[in-house]
Amino acid sequence: MANAATRPKTALNQGFSASLALADEEVAALLDLKTTSRTIRRGQEIVSEGRRCSTLSVITEGIAIRYRILRDGQRQILNFLLPGDFAGLTSCFFETALYSIRAITPTIIFQIPFTAVVELLDQHPGLAAGLFRLFASEAAIRAEHLIGIGRLPGLERVAHFLLELLARLRAKGLADERSYGLPLTREVISDALGMSVRNVNRVLQQLRTAGLVRIEDHVVVIENIEELSVLADFEHGYLRPLAIAELAGERG
Amino acid sequence: MANAATRPKTALNQGFSASLALADEEVAALLDLKTTSRTIRRGQEIVSEGRRCSTLSVITEGIAIRYRILRDGQRQILNFLLPGDFAGLTSCFFETALYSIRAITPTIIFQIPFTAVVELLDQHPGLAAGLFRLFASEAAIRAEHLIGIGRLPGLERVAHFLLELLARLRAKGLADERSYGLPLTREVISDALGMSVRNVNRVLQQLRTAGLVRIEDHVVVIENIEELSVLADFEHGYLRPLAIAELAGERG
DNA sequence: CGATCTGTTGACGGGTTTCAACCTACGTGG
């Protein structure tokens, strides 16, 4: 545990500004809260389904997944949380957390009591605007996810998924131009895309043989972005919501 | 076209308070805006994918769907918009609308320029809280939708879908205890659930034969809610987010 | 009254799932 103020602010600012486009003023206000930083081991839970969640966690390092375990033991991964994303924001609105969140890499989070965030909203209306933008962004990502699972065959579905992760990670400076390090097991991919492990493997081999994608030792390499984007019909416009400030005033 | 002030406020208030839990003050502020009411015919578009959307539409009567048409002509319905829901809120955050919205029944909407909503946010912080709650609610519905498409076989998927609609409509006083009127064609159901029309028909017949659900002449009748809920593993907790006011203070 | 929409059903095929076996890598403990 370390007080937020003791950590370098630059890294956090980058994370916030990239995902929220908050003004410096709001970032400072968030940091002045009595936040605590926690280190999460790979595989550890951050939010547990069925338990009350009144703390908002901001991920500053590492990757986490939000998921539900069904009656029969199946798992559906709802989304991937990257640095700058909020874990537990939606959970705070319900009696009990609807989904679990688990780190799939070593992860560092800042915890902020939800009540403190609510109080802050009154003082900094700009924070609300930033949160709206975050919600809009997540809603769009979730919608594309839904389309992929609902209507795309396995090959296109995996292709779209890997491209989206590339784009999201690149936007945060966490990926090279066409590759990124991530411990994506076949099981994780299958649970995210509503497929079986067997089929994910089949598809990945097709993509590998076609010279489009290679996953080796926890590193995803997109070998042919153009062709893969065509295959998956991937447009990344949905990843970039506008800030409210841009929308309110005249826009260029 | 009619000015909002000329319409009876009670009906609108009901719609807002049910979905947003706004204070009367905020409702009045929204109504004082230069809103215009529009009547939409069945099948007409409210928002068009690819076109700039800078107007927020509040549905006061009728049902609409939000969807995407894929390259190959397939359609994926993302969600159903009921009275009290906002059409185009997410679209306002992007250069161009990512999805289309189309009425599937005769529909009445109130249109509010997005800039006016943004201005209102500064004056009425409570409005932001209400919008957050709305976002949280939609996020939960979308997540359950994703789980259904990703991991549930056809029978359970349709069952869950029909139960969710019942619960949502009942919450707005638009359904009886176990039935509701809605022009749900097989095609609409299949496009919402990522299935083929053929399979929807197969499944609906199974449900009908089992004495669980009957769809006749645009009316859905859940004949055995308990059994169907068990089949679909349906819990409706996700449909009721808490208001921020409840969360901020001590809760009973 | 023809055109279109919607519902229904049968036959067929294919994409996926299921099940299973085998393999490598890795970590831990004897």
Added chain:
DNA sequence: CCACGTAGGTTGAAACCCGTCAACAGATCG
């Protein structure tokens, strides 16, 4: 330093759910 257990990857065969195609009927509508 090897033994063993576990996690993750790979692959084949069979079954099956589901999608595709097609045909037909009733309803609605201009």
